[in-house]
Amino acid sequence: xxxxxxxxxxxxxxxxxxxxxxxxxxxxxxxxxxxxxxxxxxxxxxxxxxxxxxxxxxxxxxxxxxxxxxxxxxxxxxxxxxxxxxxxxxxxxxxxxxxxxxxxxxxxxxxxxxxxxxxxxxxxxxxxxxxxxxxxxxxxxxxxxxxxxxxxxxxxxxxx
Amino acid sequence: xxxxxxxxxxxxxxxxxxxxxxxxxxxxxxxxxxxxxxxxxxxxxxxxxxxxxxxxxxxxxxxxxxxxxxxxxxxxxxxxxxxxxxxxxxxxxxxxxxxxxxxxxxxxxxxxxxxxxxxxxxxxxxxxxxxxxxxxxxxxxxxxxxxxxxxxxxxxxxxxxxxxxxxxxxxxxxxxxxxxxxxxxxxxxxxxxxxxxxxxxxxxxxxxxxxxxxxxxxxxxxxxxxxxxxxxxxxxxxxxxxxxxxxxxxxxxxxxxxxxxxxxxxxxxxxxxxxxxxxxxxxxxxxxxxxxxxxxxxxxxxxxxxxxxxxxxxxxxxxxxxxxxxxxxxxxxxxxxxxxxxxxxxxxxxxxxxxxxxx
Numbered sequence: 001x002x003x004x005x006x007x008x009x010x011x012x013x014x015x016x017x018x019x020x021x022x023x024x025x026x027x028x029x030x031x032x033x034x035x036x037x038x039x040x041x042x043x044x045x046x047x048x049x050x051x052x053x054x055x056x057x058x059x060x061x062x063x064x065x066x067x068x069x070x071x072x073x074x075x076x077x078x079x080x081x082x083x084x085x086x087x088x089x090x091x092x093x094x095x096x097x098x099x100x101x102x103x104x105x106x107x108x109x110x111x112x113x114x115x116x117x118x119x120x121x122x123x124x125x126x127x128x129x130x131x132x133x134x135x136x137x138x139x140x141x142x143x144x145x146x147x148x149x150x151x152x153x154x155x156x157x158x159x160x
Numbered sequence: 161x162x163x164x165x166x167x168x169x170x171x172x173x174x175x176x177x178x179x180x181x182x183x184x185x186x187x188x189x190x191x192x193x194x195x196x197x198x199x200x201x202x203x204x205x206x207x208x209x210x211x212x213x214x215x216x217x218x219x220x221x222x223x224x225x226x227x228x229x230x231x232x233x234x235x236x237x238x239x240x241x242x243x244x245x246x247x248x249x250x251x252x253x254x255x256x257x258x259x260x261x262x263x264x265x266x267x268x269x270x271x272x273x274x275x276x277x278x279x280x281x282x283x284x285x286x287x288x289x290x291x292x293x294x295x296x297x298x299x300x301x302x303x304x305x306x307x308x309x310x311x312x313x314x315x316x317x318x319x320x321x322x323x324x325x326x327x328x329x330x331x332x333x334x335x336x337x338x339x340x341x342x343x344x345x346x347x348x349x350x351x352x353x354x355x356x357x358x359x360x361x362x363x364x365x366x367x368x369x370x371x372x373x374x375x376x377x378x379x380x381x382x383x384x385x386x387x388x389x390x391x392x393x394x395x396x397x398x399x400x401x402x403x404x405x406x407x408x409x410x411x412x413x414x415x416x417x418x419x420x421x422x423x424x425x426x427x428x429x430x431x432x433x434x435x436x437x438x439x440x441x442x443x444x445x446x447x448x449x450x451x452x453x454x455x456x457x458x459x460x461x462x463x464x465x466x467x468x469x470x471x472x473x474x475x476x477x478x479x480x481x482x483x484x485x486x487x488x489x490x491x492x493x494x495x496x497x498x499x500x501x502x503x504x505x506x507x508x509x510x511x512x513x514x515x516x517x518x519x
């Protein structure tokens with residue numbers, strides 16, 4: 001349900017609100033937040049499913065976004081909590097960096113498998129838009145992922 | 161991760177039936193949702209555009225007012241030119257021209273879904289005769305081509321998409337090249353232009369419509385901005401500005417054009433003679449139109465054929481490279497072209513004489 005709703009938001013709502021033709025990437029944000037909230041395993045699975053949802057609506061080879069989503073979800077889940085700890089600001093920074101890395105990784109993967117046209121676009125504005133927009137939406141996205149996973153407590157919440 | 165790699169491998173190996181069906185189904189399912197969202201979000205989108213792009217809109221408004229005043233003054237002259245071009249096209253049976261193809265008007269209902277693709281979605285689909293590969297234009301010029309079609313929706317790859325390419329012709333010099341998008345809405349780049357071709361800023365660029373091209377000839381693509389030599393390829397690279405603003409499209413026209421299928425295989429026939437043993441003759445490639453629905457206008461192009469190929473035991477009948485027409489056929493084609501040019505010049509002289517007589 002959460003993935004379907006995110007796909008609807010990504011395809012029906014976000015294209016209406018763009019900045020100089022750049023659109024936010026809610027599906028990749030979902031993968032990153034899944035890694036933050038659920039750990040590396042859940043991050044990889046949710047990232048794969050979120051990426052596959054994106055692959056359904058784009059024209060590039062099927063599986064590219066699924067691969068990027070699963071890798072990013074797993075990496076964020078592995079790194080945060082073990083090597084990166086901190087409060088809200090650090091989590092948002094982690095989200096921003098992960099989104100930027102995932103977006104750039106998609107271009108690199110595309111060039112590796114022959115989609116060389118991906119390297120012809122202006123990557124920096126796209127990365128900045130996706131990263132900054134994701135950082136702003138990350139608190140809401142993390143709550144949504146926790147609700148979708150039925151988590152009663154965030155992994156970094158030691159109050160209970 | 162390995163599942164994702166397997167999916168990528170399957171897609172590359174041509175197992176696109178499943179993935180294509182899944183994508184078409186998704187487009188079908190999400191289509192109505194996106195239409196509703198487009199209707200709901202349009203006031204917010206307009207407000208957002210007004211905030212972020214006010215200066216650009218104001219400048220474009222002023223530019224369009226100026227262009228409209230100039231266009232109104234040249235309407236009569238343009239109508240005369242169109243009549244002349246139409247007469248020449250009919251005279252030379254140039255049926256690949258876009259002006260002779262039917263069109264379907266469609267509304268743009270959604271914007272690009274990804275930061276790496278420049279595509280739009282239309283509210284018409286296969287029920288309206290639209291097929292994958294058909295060119296799309298808007299008013300002044302080329303918008304892109306259809307890449308995905310379902311019953312009531314179709315997705316169009318814009319000319320500014322990084323993976324888009326089209327054969328083009330510089331109007332002034334007649335030189336041809338390949339125009340490619342680069343993800344930038346403001347510029348495209350033409351490659352393989354001869355280095356000794358004089359390229360003038362402001363020169364118009366149209367689709368070439370050559371044999372095998374996916375686009376009919378004569379559709380305006382853009383105007384030249386600058387040119388520079390490419391030391392690696394030995395050609396020129398020409399930057400052009402698209403005539404269509406792909407960021408502000410509302411209505412487009414899908415050109416119901418299907419390119420003719422070029423069969424390059426030589427066809428060997430056998431003739432008999434009372435005085436000589438049977439000799440193999442070879443005819444040369446003809447273009448055929450695909451077996452499409454008769455209710456839709458398709459453009460055809462007849463390539464001159466020749467049966468004067470030299471007798472040869474080889475199936476290609478060529479003296480040069482395999483499959484190449486022999487010099488006699490090339491000479492015949494050159495003669496046909498010269499005769500056509502002579503008829504055009506004679507027609508122009510006749511029209512000019514009539515115009516002077518009227519005055």
